[in-house]
Amino acid sequence: MTTVLYSEALYADDQVERAVFGPEVDVRMRAPESLAGLTDADCTEADGLMLFRHWCSAADIARFPRLRAIVRMGVGYDRIDRAAAAARGILVCNVPDYGTMEVADHAIALAVTLRRGVLLYHETQRHDPPAPWEPIASPLIRRLGAQTFGIVGLGRIGTAAALRAKGLGFAVAFFDPYLPNGTELALGVARARTLEKLLAQADVLSVHAPLTRETRGLIGARELARLPAGAVLVNTARGPIVDLDAVEAALRSGQLAGAGLDVVPQEPPVDVPPLLRAYRAREPWLDGRLVITPHAAFHSPEAWDDIRRKSAETMAAALLSSRPQNVIPPDAL
Numbered sequence: 001m002t003t004v005l006y007s008e009a010l011y012a013d014d015q016v017e018r019a020v021f022g023p024e025v026d027v028r029m030r031a032p033e034s035l036a037g038l039t040d041a042d043c044t045e046a047d048g049l050m051l052f053r054h055w056c057s058a059a060d061i062a063r064f065p066r067l068r069a070i071v072r073m074g075v076g077y078d079r080i081d082r083a084a085a086a087a088r089g090i091l092v093c094n095v096p097d098y099g100t101m102e103v104a105d106h107a108i109a110l111a112v113t114l115r116r117g118v119l120l121y122h123e124t125q126r127h128d129p130p131a132p133w134e135p136i137a138s139p140l141i142r143r144l145g146a147q148t149f150g151i152v153g154l155g156r157i158g159t160a161a162a163l164r165a166k167g168l169g170f171a172v173a174f175f176d177p178y179l180p181n182g183t184e185l186a187l188g189v190a191r192a193r194t195l196e197k198l199l200a201q202a203d204v205l206s207v208h209a210p211l212t213r214e215t216r217g218l219i220g221a222r223e224l225a226r227l228p229a230g231a232v233l234v235n236t237a238r239g240p241i242v243d244l245d246a247v248e249a250a251l252r253s254g255q256l257a258g259a260g261l262d263v264v265p266q267e268p269p270v271d272v273p274p275l276l277r278a279y280r281a282r283e284p285w286l287d288g289r290l291v292i293t294p295h296a297a298f299h300s301p302e303a304w305d306d307i308r309r310k311s312a313e314t315m316a317a318a319l320l321s322s323r324p325q326n327v328i329p330p331d332a333l
Contacts, residue, residue, distance in 0.1 A: 001026050002319055003066075005046040007035055007054050010073075011308060020312035025320075035060040048315045051079065052307075058084035069093065069318035073311040074298070075157075076238060077328050078211045086330035093314050093326045096156060098306035099298035103208075104160035106297035107236045110260025111149070111204045112168070113291060114232050117141040119258075120288025139230035139257040140288065142203070145169035150202025152195070152218070153209030153237065154179055161206055162189050173198055176209075199226035204234065211238035221246040230257040236297040239263040248275035251289060258289040262297040 192198035
């Protein structure tokens with residue numbers, strides 16, 4: 001019998017999984033703190049491994065002699081040692097088509113919340129005494145149609161964000177060196193041929209790239225300095241793409257008027273960086289300028305159901321068919 005092991009008990013039952021896999025698959029739900037907490041018996045018998053938050057190292061993979069497929073129940077696959085999996089001939093798959101609308105909506109919500117001063121007015125009206133009952137002159141607040149919404153990474157989510165931003169009146173530009181010529185024509189947006197050219201025009205910079213060797217640390221002090229003064233940064237992709245200390249410095253100098261972050265380099269933050277400490281302490285210089293959400297952009301009840309079903313379908317294709325889907329090539333960045 002084929003065995004699929006879920007290392008995290010995310011759902012109250014396994015009815016959806018059993019409906020997808022059928023009676024010939026043994027579905028096992030476990031809930032250890034990490035893969036190291038799995039029993040030897042479970043590891044020995046698993047043909048497929050489902051991962052959500054857990055990391056999967058080469059040492060972890062070595063415990064699974066029968067393993068044929070790993071499915072990351074999400075888009076990013078940086079938690080998996082793909083070289084170790086490839087050396088064993090283990091397929092690594094992800095679920096790229098869930099949460100697309102939610103993350104795009106979240107990115108736009110962060111941008112508009114900052115750029116229309118919603119967060120600024122919300123916070124200052126709760127002061128004691130509250131701010132005067134009148135508009136606030138702030139570099140944050142600008143007409144959306146007078147700005148360029150810059151996108152780094154025009155994949156599924158980046159494209160959805162581009163269409164939403166365009167609908168709100170932003171001029172939209174993107175940088176993505178891996179897309180074929182003409183993508184911009186199909187969407188009716190502008191293409192920047194280099195990151196530097198995108199940065200120079202991006203009043204809002206929204207990050208939608210995967211975390212790879214190429215994108216780790218992509219947005220740092222040098223890049224933020226190339227943005228127009230008073231720009232807004234939004235990151236709903238992966239925390240390590242953006243240098244958080246550089247964001248703090250840019251916010252303090254005024255180079256950034258605001259930032260909306262759904263992701264940070266370490267999640268959850270243990271060694272809390274200075275910017276998060278200032279945010280949590282409600283330091284006045286950050287009033288209305290920084291909003292942080294806990295890597296929750298993907299979440300909705302509908303997206304949560306999608307993860308469940310689509311992950312099972314991806315694993316079933318890998319183990320039970322000759323046509324696996326959503327396979328990450330071993331040499332992908």
